Amino acid sequence: MFAKQGIFSVYKLIGFPQTRAMRVMWMLEELGEPYEIDPALPQSEAAKAINPSGKVPALCDGDLIVTESVAICTYLADKHGKFTFPAGTPARAQQDSITQFAVDVLEGALWTSAKNTFVNPESKRVPEIKDVCRYEFGQGLKTLEHRLGDGRYAMGEQFTVPDIILGHCSGWAKVANFELPSEGTVYDYFKRLRSRDGYKATTTKVKAAL
16 A cells, blocks of 8 residues: 655554564664554454555554565665665665565465464464474575575675565574574574664563563
């Protein structure tokens, strides 16, 4: 849903912090931008009033409403000119590629497992698929290790949008009891993300919302 952007001073984030709304919170903390939170749960009336699917998060920027966490983070990075490479550049193409990888492979495995654990009605769940999800997630981590190489972040030395998505997926995996590396490139990478001030500020607010 898009409309003319109005004048405002504070972003409004709709979504309970323990959902993918955490990604947007992290981006806003990194940017140092003020925001307020409406902790609407998925499928609540408040969520459906903004997004017909009932999914969260959504970001209100004046009269503009943006849904889907990756789109929101990308919008904010582009708008403020931080944590992203310019659209149409080779670096941006690679950035978008690894963002899509994070969503398709790592988040895809986590989300499919969640849907077949507690999200979907019990009659619509396929519990057997969860083992496949864990396998695919593990394979994805191997790919991530290759893509990281010697870089500090997904795009080398610069922290960008895909780092937020990948960092969030690592936390999601821990909560869901997916196996994560205990040493090596990917372990060091996730630890580096958790050490950022923006991440620490976000997790403090997430815990306070519980």
